[in-house]
Amino acid sequence: MTKPPPNPQDPPPGADVIEGLPPLPGLHEALAYIAKGNPPAPVVKLDPGLEGDDDDDLELGALDEADDPVSEFRPDPSxxxxxxMILRIYGAAASCDQPLRPExxxxxxxxxxxxxxxxxxxQILPDLPIVRPKGAQAPVVAIEDGSTVDRSIKELTHRVEGLVERGKPVIVGTSRPERLPAELLALESVRVILPPVDRRMLGALLEVLHPTQQILIPMDDADLALVPAIxxxxxxxxxxxxxxxxxxxxIAVKRPAVSAGPTLDDVHGQPEAVAALRQVVRDLQEWRAGRLEWSEVTKSFLLVGPPGTGKTMLAQALAGSSGITFVKTSYSDCQKMGHQGDFLRELNASADRAQAGAPAEWFVDEIDSFHHRGQSTTGYMVGVVNGFLTTLDRLSATEGVILVAATNDVARIDPAVIRAGRFDKHIRVNPPDRGGVRTFLSSALVGMMTEDHLxxxxxQMMGRTGAELTALVRDARTRARAEGKPFSADHVQAxxxxxxxxxxxxxxxxxxxHEAGHLVAGAVFGLPAATSARVTPTGGEVLRPGKPSHTRESIRAYQCAVLAGRAAEEVLLGDISSGGGTGATSDLAQATRLAMEAEFVLGFGPTLTWVPLETPYFLLPEALRQRIEASLQVAQTExxxxxxRHRTAVERVAGALSERRELDAGLIADLLSDIVQEPVRAEGLTSAGVE
Known part of the structure; x- marks a missing residue:
């Protein structure tokens, strides 16, 4: 038998409550809403006595079968x-001492x-009696759209301001009320939190659907609150x-928690990564609404960058902005469980939690620990990586699961792990840009510093990671406590x-x-346009895409560009510094590597013999070392x-860097717009290579 729709004129379930337990707020209105969308039905008597049972497993009362008339009553899950939602709204209203409807x-x-x-x-609030008494004007509901909080809050603010100016009563639904302007918050008559679903709410509605049966709810209120309504x-x-x-x-089995951590609005100075992940948030919203196929969603990301740049925070922020389950694992988390079988069991268990919590994000930290199987001297890593690949494939085929991984060293990872189809988009995560550093410091040091000081x-702090900036603020507060003085800008500066x-x-x-020299030379010799440039107290960098293949001329062009920093110093200052020659990633190292690649990797030299680049330089034949040195000297001269020839352009670009400290692709293009590309003057090169 099925139950007819509830008659809202009857006492609702729970009206005659257990002693000491108040009626369930909004139950009458919830039943009226259900009845409104279903055919009329005979009066049904529900057992009110077990509403709000305090036992671990809530039991819902049953009707005598004789009293359960036959009906086609079957409300849609929506x-x-x-x-x-009606029960939750009335629960929120009952928790405050002011009317939910504003003046x-x-x-x-x-x-x-x-x-x-x-x-x-x-959707439901404007028609509820609690905010729209009979004959009264319905309040206007304005909500944050949930995709990108910065934009959404701006749009929400604009809309609410217009409504207030027209004298409308406004009810605002938002996750971050503190982001609304102070002048709007001053007009706030009440602020309340929408309560989560609890056992009493769920039990009352299940009793409507299944009045003749007992149903156990195997979760307490805290666990049930973590279950998305969907x-x-x-x-x-x-x-x-x-x-x-x-x-x-x-649902109750290993119910993962929906992320309540940071959001993408808390991430500063990572525009590329944030933009890509914001698109995921929007796509998830469209997928949930049924307007986008899961196959159209970019759903796997590899975050690549040095330690401390905020890769883990980015992963958490994606889940926080999306309001989805966040499941984290790593090689070390699985390894501590024991031998290979235990390792793979834990790995699969974390994947199970992500599947059970979908929509969810499965985050693998330090994925470079799953290193290249060819580097393993035992079968252990082969078995681990094979098991990992199987898990990745399973999750990739699961609708609603986003895959994110982080690494400091992408070169160590087994290529099969990070190929397209497993991790489709690779995102570089560098130390925050100048704007990100400033925003972080401004947020951490509210009202403490002048704008000029900030x-x-x-x-001063450009080039430092988010972790280092956090440590800086912590150290400044420690200094203040050690001195027994109020925290001040002086402590931060120290x-x-x-x-x-x-x-x-x-x-x-x-x-x-130095950095201007790199930029100008790139334009002169026709390299791909630089995407960014910046200078910091620890040095500078110019970022530009590489070429998919090379000729002898393009190799020489890149050599000239990487040596142009030293050359700019020599031409404009009369001498050179050590800035171009420190470490394996220095200008000199890059130029030398290009010469070596041309000689014995790419076949641009007089011989066709292939030699590994890792071969120690002192083991190379003398003739080969001389050709490499000759190549470097020609590039340095050019x-x-x-x-x-372009002294004025170098000074112009250097001036912009000095003023701004960082330049984006648009600014770089404007500064170099008057430079005409010139052919590489590869004196000393023949069709066979360097003479």
């Missing part, structure tokens, strides 16, 4: 989810974490009480000076000239001549 020209704020919850809230749709769709109970048990400090002292102005100008 109706039941909306009824659940005209004022606003009430309801804190709602998830975008789907905000959508249902906005996961209850299959429970409401169950045709029998046994099916509903079984689906509840599945600018100088951002210049901590900054200890980490990275300000650079002497003359030395900073040299760094600017770079020096180019800097002399």
């Amino acid at each position: 109706e039941m989810l909306m009824a659940l 005209p020209g004022l606003l009430s704020t309801v804190i709602i974490s998830g975008p789907e919850d905000r959508r249902r809230f906005a 996961h209850l749709a299959p429970v409401f769709a169950a045709e029998t009480a046994d099916q509903a109970a079984d689906r509840l048990r599945r 600018d100088r400090l951002a210049d 901590a900054a000076d200890a980490v990275q002292p300000p650079l002497d102005p003359d030395l900073m100008w040299r760094v600017c000239l 770079a020096r001549a180019a800097m002399d």
